[in-house]
Amino acid sequence: MISLFLDTCNHKIIIGLLKDNKLVDSINFVNDNNLSEKLLPSIKTILDNNCIDKKDLDNIYVSIGPGSFTGIRIGVTVAKTIAWALKIKIIPISSLEVMASTSENDYICPIIDARRGFVYSGLYDNKLNNIIEDKYINLDELFNNLDKDNVEFVCYDDIVDGIEPNPNIEKIVNKHCDDKGINPHSVNPVYLKRTEAEEKNDNRS
Amino acid sequence: MKDTLILSFESSCDETSVAVIKNGHEVISNIVLTQMDTHATYGGVVPEIASRMHIENITIVIDEALNKAGITMDDIDAIAVTYGPGLIGSLLIGLQAAKTLSFIYDKPLVPVHHIAGHIYANNLEKGMEFPLMALVVSGGHTELVYMKEDYDFNVIGSTLDDAVGEAYDKVARVLELTYPGGPKVDKLAHIGTNSYELPLPLDDDSYNFSFSGIKSAVINLKHNEEQKGNEIIKENLACSFQSRVVEILTKKTMKALDDYNCKNLIIAGGVSANSGIRDEFTKLCNEQGINLTIPKLEYCTDNAAMIGAAGYYAYKLGRRADLDLNAKANIELS
Numbered sequence: 001m002i003s004l005f006l007d008t009c010n011h012k013i014i015i016g017l018l019k020d021n022k023l024v025d026s027i028n029f030v031n032d033n034n035l036s037e038k039l040l041p042s043i044k045t046i047l048d049n050n051c052i053d054k055k056d057l058d059n060i061y062v063s064i065g066p067g068s069f070t071g072i073r074i075g076v077t078v079a080k081t082i083a084w085a086l087k088i089k090i091i092p093i094s095s096l097e098v099m100a101s102t103s104e105n106d107y108i109c110p111i112i113d114a115r116r117g118f119v120y121s122g123l124y125d126n127k128l129n130n131i132i133e134d135k136y137i138n139l140d141e142l143f144n145n146l147d148k149d150n151v152e153f154v155c156y157d158d159i160v161d162g163i164e165p166n167p168n169i170e171k172i173v174n175k176h177c178d179d180k181g182i183n184p185h186s187v188n189p190v191y192l193k194r195t196e197a198e199e200k201n202d203n204r205s
Numbered sequence: 206m207k208d209t210l211i212l213s214f215e216s217s218c219d220e221t222s223v224a225v226i227k228n229g230h231e232v233i234s235n236i237v238l239t240q241m242d243t244h245a246t247y248g249g250v251v252p253e254i255a256s257r258m259h260i261e262n263i264t265i266v267i268d269e270a271l272n273k274a275g276i277t278m279d280d281i282d283a284i285a286v287t288y289g290p291g292l293i294g295s296l297l298i299g300l301q302a303a304k305t306l307s308f309i310y311d312k313p314l315v316p317v318h319h320i321a322g323h324i325y326a327n328n329l330e331k332g333m334e335f336p337l338m339a340l341v342v343s344g345g346h347t348e349l350v351y352m353k354e355d356y357d358f359n360v361i362g363s364t365l366d367d368a369v370g371e372a373y374d375k376v377a378r379v380l381e382l383t384y385p386g387g388p389k390v391d392k393l394a395h396i397g398t399n400s401y402e403l404p405l406p407l408d409d410d411s412y413n414f415s416f417s418g419i420k421s422a423v424i425n426l427k428h429n430e431e432q433k434g435n436e437i438i439k440e441n442l443a444c445s446f447q448s449r450v451v452e453i454l455t456k457k458t459m460k461a462l463d464d465y466n467c468k469n470l471i472i473a474g475g476v477s478a479n480s481g482i483r484d485e486f487t488k489l490c491n492e493q494g495i496n497l498t499i500p501k502l503e504y505c506t507d508n509a510a511m512i513g514a515a516g517y518y519a520y521k522l523g524r525r526a527d528l529d530l531n532a533k534a535n536i537e538l539s
Contacts, residue, residue: 036297040304040528054309069253070294073260077298081305084264085278185265189257197251 001058003177004043004082005169008035008075009067009095010112010156015039016169017046021177023170025050035074043078057082059089059181061173066120066134066192067095067112073189080184089181093172094190096134100124101168105152107131110165111142113157120192123151128175136192211520212270212281212306213513216299217291217319218345219244219255220506221262223270225281226513229521230328234273235510236266237503241385248384249374256294263302270509278306283313285516288526289533290345291319296532304528315516316526319507320346320538321358323473325515326504334469334496340458342482343474344370344387349412349461350538356518358538361461362412369450370476372416376423376446380439391479394447397440401426403449412461419449447481455485462495472499475506 005016005026013035016026027042047054062079065072072095083090099110104126112120119139123132123146132145139159153162208227215222224235240258244250271277286303289296307314323346324339339350347364367375370387377386380393403422407415423446427437462470470490476482477499490497504511 034531036301037529037531040301040308044308044528069256070297073256073294074297074301077260077263077301078305080264081267081302082309084268085306085309185268188261191257195251195253195257197247197254201246 002052002056003059003061003173004057005061005173006075006079007063007095007098007167008039008071009063009065010071010165012156012165013039014167014169015042015046017050017052018169018173021170021173026169031068031071035071039074039078055086057086057088059091061091061093061176062187063095063098064092064187065095065190066114066136069189069191072191076187076189080187083184083187090184090187091176091179092182092187093176094122094130094134096120096122097124097128097130098167098172099154099165101128101171102154102163102165103152107151109146109151109153111153111155111160111162113159114193119159128171134190134192209282209517209520210276210280211283211285211315211513211516212278213285213317213509213516214299214303215287215322215507215509215512216259216263216295217287217289218295218507219250220508221259221266221299222507222509223266224509224513225270225274225276226510226517229325229514229517230332232329232510233276234270235508236269236273237508238262238266245384248378250292252292252294255292256298259295259298263298267302267306278310278312281310281312283315283516283520285315285317285512285519287319287322287512288316288530289319289536291534293532293534296534300530300532304530308528313520314526314528314530315520315524316530317512317516317519318536318538320348320350321356321515321519322511324350324352324471325518326473326500326508326511327471327498328514329504329510330498330500333471336465336467337469337471338458338462338465338467339471339473340454341474342369342454342472342476344368344374344476346474347414347416348538349458351461351465351467356522360538362414362457364414364416365407366415366417367420369414369416369454370474372420372450373476375420376443379423379427380443387476388478390443390447391481393440393443394481395444397438397442397444399445399448400438400441401445403445405449406453408453408456412457414453414457416450419446451481451485454482455489458486459489459493468494469496470498472497473505477505478502
């Protein structure tokens, strides 16, 4: 069984290729505003390097946010289009859960900077069970709700004292391989934040 | 000869559209999902909302376009996609989906300029005769393009500031008309008279246009009249504005036709739905023996059928893009 894993929600772009849920290859690169150019060529490269035809893909795991709006959309568009075209199983995964897979600590708190004092964050245990749901939250408020001494923070930015994300793709895939697939049409980004226009409009009414 | 089927994508603004086009002129299917009602709430297109809606709908629209055409991806010869100009976040959705299908099915990928699409919308009506002059008028563009032959674009004039459709929308706001206000200004203009004096915008020897001056003149005029305690007669102001816009568009376009000794004119882009523009050009072209084509309204506004029409000629000319094709917010027509 051949699986593709994609996470394009943060600066570090991760593409993983798995055979029977074992990671056989991965490509990482920093999104230098060139994700749109590099994503599909990189997917082609990882398949070619492992002599796998794209039509042999059996399923696709895609990180659907939160994170960079544009980054999420590029990855999710590619993933849902592949899944639709090949009629294969697609499994959406939280980008925060992907980050949480870095640590084996009992409790892990992945954090993505959302600017202006806000972050995207949630709480996971070391089996990747979601303990506190992902949300867009003020950093101070997040800290007030956590037992900081027993939590390991995982963060790409240096807004908190934590470890650099280095996701364990196999762990994520093994947790989700029995998930029911979702209709590719319904796989969409989870931004956790509405657009400014929508927020302003709501404040007015 | 074997038929050529192009699967085409357009997502440069607030329409998610996918089409199947046969031989560059026959529309087999053309699915257009417009977000206009959503953006109307905000008085204009909100780019982030547009991007969010594109991704929710893109695979559904592809599915529908193929189903309606009664074909599968195996029947497709090439994939054409708008790669610019437009809203970058919107463009990216159609682009990534098109590139993904090109990759999965090993189909040639053909990059299409949005304006080339608007021009080739005319090919869906009747064959284009060269040399021709194309006047492209829309919310984002005002351009005069001279073409000696297929896919040979020479932009001889363009707007120096606002696009004509943009000016219409801004004047609509002054007249307190709801978004999208352009068509409402056109409607009002028909029941009004040309009673307000407005400047003729950029009345020079070039083929360039400028619409920010006349827009400001409309704003100032309303302000001054209100200061004097006079109420603006909306239909008359709409009529005066439209008369000046039509006057400069026709003046420069007819001059360009004459200068280039060109007998074929096509009008393209969303604003070509404007009846003031249609009527005056129809009259002048009749008088001067110019062969005028204006596409049907459904092909004037953004749609993938026009991208498939342009894409067919680009494909025949061997234009190709690789999987690293990127979307461009601004890019010259070539």
